[in-house]
Amino acid sequence: MVGVSGGVDSSVAAWLLAQAGEPLAGLFMQNWDDDGSGDCRAEEDRRDAVAVCGRIGIPFHFRDFSKEYWAGVFEHFLAEYAAGRTPNPDVLCNREVKFKHFLDAARALGAERIATGHYAQVARERGCWRLLRGADRDKDQSYFLHQLGQAQLAATLFPIGHLPKAQVRQIARDAGLPTHAKKDSTGICFIGERDFREFLGRYLPAQPGEIRDPRGVRVGEHPGVFYFTLGQREGLAIGGVRGRAAAPWYVVGKDVARNVLYVDQDRDSPWLLSSVLRSGPMHWVEGAPPASSFECTAQVRYRQHEEPCQVQVQDDGTLQVHFERPQRAATPGQSLVLYDGPACLGGAVIEATDAPTPAS
Template sequence: MQPPFQPAQFDLKAPPDARRIVVAMSGGVDSSVVAALAARTGAETIGVTLQLYDHGAAVGRTGSCCAGQDIRDARAVADRIGIAHYVFDYESRFRDSVIADFADEYMAGRTPIPCVKCNMGVKFTDLFQIARDLGADCLATGHYVRRVEGPQGAELHRAADSARDQSYFLFATTQAQLDYLRFPLGGLPKPQVREIAAELGLSVALKPDSQDICFVPDGDYAKIVRKLRPDADEGGDIVHIDGRLMGTHKGMIHYTVGQRKGLEIGGQAEPLYVVRLDAEARRVIVGPKAALAVSAARLSDINWLGGDFAGPLTAKVRSMAKPVPARLEGDRLVFDAPEYGVAPGQAAVLYAGDRVLGGGWIAATEAALAEAA
């Protein structure tokens, strides 16, 4: 017999007349708890898992997502809570839209965020369509963000647990998607989610969280890039911002803006950092920390969720960075004070307090120091 459950405390916030709910099940504890929450509403609940890469490569591996053991875990949870579960093969789509893009971005001297591309593509586009085709009234996921009904419609907000907040990775969510999506874990701390899973007798209650990049099992992203782009290890020059030749490098894929370690340049009066990457000339440009200061960034593919919001905002330029005061002038994001570690290929996500206003991809930066321009 299942333990007592308090649905009012953990509200799915599904449409009041919802008859069918599709839950994106990755095989982890978060999506498993969401599936249990959905089933407790009384609506017909269907679990859907997208197989994103080869089963064999992920069998028995911890920290993966949507492959191998994860699919079996999702199926076991679905059986436990008594819901239907379907697996759809999206391996080729994931390879072309996420993994290949990941390699291309590194080859172009940018720092990619594959988790955002995955959410934009297979998770919130293809999975969205699958849920629609199944006749679902909403699609629920285990992401740690909050969906809040505002005066102009659904709004995206940061999670109550700042340590688990995933809003940075969901900035590209469209308004139409947000209207259909539900994020029931946004108001909960992770330990409480695991407690719920244990109370419900779910086998994944103690399962480790998935790693940041699910398709890089050992953290060696360079190996993934080399496999897809054999010329990734072609070397080039390391050049100081003042034009001096400082040495040579072993391939652009080993460097990112803000990096200090691994340059193998000794005997300098002050530490040197990667300031920018010139992919066309295969040059790594380095300079002192002051040269990393950025006054503005040009954004591409801006997604706006803020409606007619026109007040002060903050911008977050890395997933682990703190939001800083800035203003958006067309496609140009201007920082109130110089910002460091702003890398092309990353995202700039815009906030008003806890509300996500939208964001865009960092296409180029403007150096705060004239000599670093």
């Protein structure tokens, strides 16, 4: 059962499996109820998915997982923003919906395995399933898949994981797939192309408050601390401040309790840099850590190059990670993902860092 999203990647995944003679069908997941805004492309994507299945000549199925998405992903998303953290809903969507409810639905329809258009790879080595980076490093999505375990990987195929994006597009054109020129989707479906602040404000009414520099001096006013994340430059709307250079400002801290946003004019401000971070409970792809203390590489955000680090596994399953060089804007709520070469070892939520606290 191929998860057909209406995009070019899942379309080519289905095409390649069909060309290989695999018996297959497509299943489209609706994960968000239409809120009447017209900003979520679910209906357009569904039509495209139907057209792709028709072109390939495979059955099409539809399942509505919007209630499961709300309970398993969106409620957590809101709670994290309300706490002043920056969540990563794509990670939870993969764990709670695409590789849980979708997998269950596929099996109920008679499928033994599922396939998606993710840029990642699966390998069987030494009796274990391993999650590997996609061959196209710029499109690699293993970061978002780090919560998968042995059961999910044993039942999953990533048919385009060994291909560069340009070749995927070319295959789609050559095959006459109706999605071959479709623009890649970005962001989260339930937000779509709409204004993020307007959307979040529907669920988390925010109050304006002070913007201060790290020493506590007021330099402006914000519309709500929920709307900002560490390292962010856009949307601060800080005009010329007397006695300050005409340079960009960056978010370096948030105090939700006092409704204060802290900023600095140095992109690599010391208030943004951390060498040690503490995570929540770690999920290991192979079920256990390689050792209680080991060296590997890690990413603290998507599209970041992996950085060498020393990992200490704590007795409660959390991690303490020491980086060889300071990391910029490691953000509580985001994912710390560990790698051994191309293999994803697993990941956890960042809980805290040793970055200094503004105005403390």
